Amino acid sequence: MATGERTLDDRAADGGGRHDRAPSGGAPEDRTRRGTTLQDSALEDTVAAARKGDRRATARLLTVLENDTPAAPALAGLVKGGEAQVVGITGSPGVGKSTLVSALIGAWRAQGLRVGVLAVDPSSPFSGGAILGDRVRMADHALDPGVYIRSIATRGHLGGLAATTGAGVRLLEGLGFDVVIVETVGVGQAEVEIASLADTTLLLLAPGMGDGIQAVKAGVVEIADVYVVNKADRPGADGTVRDLKAMMSLVRREPGEWRQPVCTTVASEAKGVDELIAAIGKHHDWLAEGDRLADQRRRRAAAEIRARVDAALRERFKVTEALAEAVASGETDVASAARSVLGDTG
Numbered sequence: 583m584a585t586g587e588r589t590l591d592d593r594a595a596d597g598g599g600r601h602d603r604a605p606s607g608g609a610p611e612d613r614t615r616r617g618t619t620l621q622d623s624a625l626e627d628t629v630a631a632a633r634k635g636d637r638r639a640t641a642r643l644l645t646v647l648e649n650d651t652p653a654a655p656a657l658a659g660l661v662k663g664g665e666a667q668v669v670g671i672t673g674s675p676g677v678g679k680s681t682l683v684s685a686l687i688g689a690w691r692a693q694g695l696r697v698g699v700l701a702v703d704p705s706s707p708f709s710g711g712a713i714l715g716d717r718v719r720m721a722d723h724a725l726d727p728g729v730y731i732r733s734i735a736t737r738g739h740l741g742g743l744a745a746t747t748g749a750g751v752r753l754l755e756g757l758g759f760d761v762v763i764v765e766t767v768g769v770g771q772a773e774v775e776i777a778s779l780a781d782t783t784l785l786l787l788a789p790g791m792g793d794g795i796q797a798v799k800a801g802v803v804e805i806a807d808v809y810v811v812n813k814a815d816r817p818g819a820d821g822t823v824r825d826l827k828a829m830m831s832l833v834r835r836e837p838g839e840w841r842q843p844v845c846t847t848v849a850s851e852a853k854g855v856d857e858l859i860a861a862i863g864k865h866h867d868w869l870a871e872g873d874r875l876a877d878q879r880r881r882r883a884a885a886e887i888r889a890r891v892d893a894a895l896r897e898r899f900k901v902t903e904a905l906a907e908a909v910a911s912g913e914t915d916v917a918s919a920a921r922s923v924l925g926d927t928g
């Protein structure tokens with residue numbers, strides 16, 4: 583078909599053109615340098631304010647990262663180090679993640695720790711209704727200067743969830759937060775990415791949602807460090823705990839490997855929270871043995887870089903609908919189509 587031919591040619595030309603520009607990498611770097619010079623002093627002031635607990639300053643810094651503005655690399659240079667315990671919380675919609683986060687904040691605040699929360703909505707490019715709900719549920723902590731809560735919408739951002747959230751986690755850590763919680767709804771890839779960002783990942787389940795076994799089947803079992811059966815005030819909680827434990831007993835582990843505990847909570851009444859915090863602490867201690875934590879953080883950094891590289895590649899090497907059509911209709915084969923997208927780099 584003529585259309586298909588034209589498309590393939592177009593793609594080859596396009597890919598080649600992009601490739602020509604690619605190796606220099608000059609443009610983005612120049613832009614970064616210029617942005618850095620311009621915003622340096624303002625940035626330093628904002629960082630100083632944020633370190634003192636000024637939430638508007640913290641918000642402004644996170645916006646710099648979220649929008650990937652030219653000042654972002656300079657900011658990353660200014661705010662580094664810090665040692666937060668990073669806790670990921672994932673699970674199906676409505677399972678009680680935000681309610682549990684609120685309860686956890688309360689417990690950690692009682693220990694005098696500063697807590698930052700990034701509530702990630704992977705499906706929406708806007709801060710929408712669900713996020714508003716989160717705000718309401720976490721409103722107890724709205725006036726506490728030791729708590730910072732931020733919703734991030736990640737769709738369409740360079741590097742997606744992993745890159746944006748990873749940068750946010752690092753910022754909060756660098757600003758001196760002791761615990762950083764990342765909440766994300768468990769949809770597909772998002773929870774796997776969250777697990778790669780967190781030191782300890784909690785998977786929340788609720789009785790009667792039938793997701794206990796499903797989660798395990800779907801392989802989510804591998805990403806969680808601690809299982810939490812929330813809404814333990816509801817009928818069926820014991821059964822869910824039993825199912826999970828039975829599943830867990832089938833997993834073969836090497837000696838010294840982490841055995842995921844199953845905790846039960848009633849988040850809405852802050853019940854079971856101390857036990858959960860103890861389980862999180864145990865996991866952290868286990869990580870701290872040997873090089874596990876350092877290894878995990880290296881893996882996290884690699885995952886973040888990977889996410890950005892992937893996004894940049896997707897941007898550079900676009901697969902058009904016309905090209906897909908050409909393959910689907912049998913006009914060309916996948917390997918040739920891929921070569922035409924890659925141009926000279928293929």
Ligand SMILES: Nc1nc2c(ncn2[C@@H]2O[C@H](COP(=O)(O)OP(=O)(O)OP(=O)(O)O)[C@@H](O)[C@H]2O)c(=O)[nH]1
Nearest residue numbers: 674675676677678679680681767812813848849850
């Ligand atoms: N009965 C009972 N209800 C709970 C419990 N924990 C949370 N809830 C309720 O469950 C509903 C959903 O709670 P959220 O904390 O918003 O759940 P979520 O997982 O953050 O939801 P999304 O962010 O929309 O995915 C709210 O009405 C809570 O009050 C619990 O332990 N028991």
Ligand SMILES: [Mg+2]
Nearest residue numbers: 679680716765
């Ligand atoms: Mg929520």
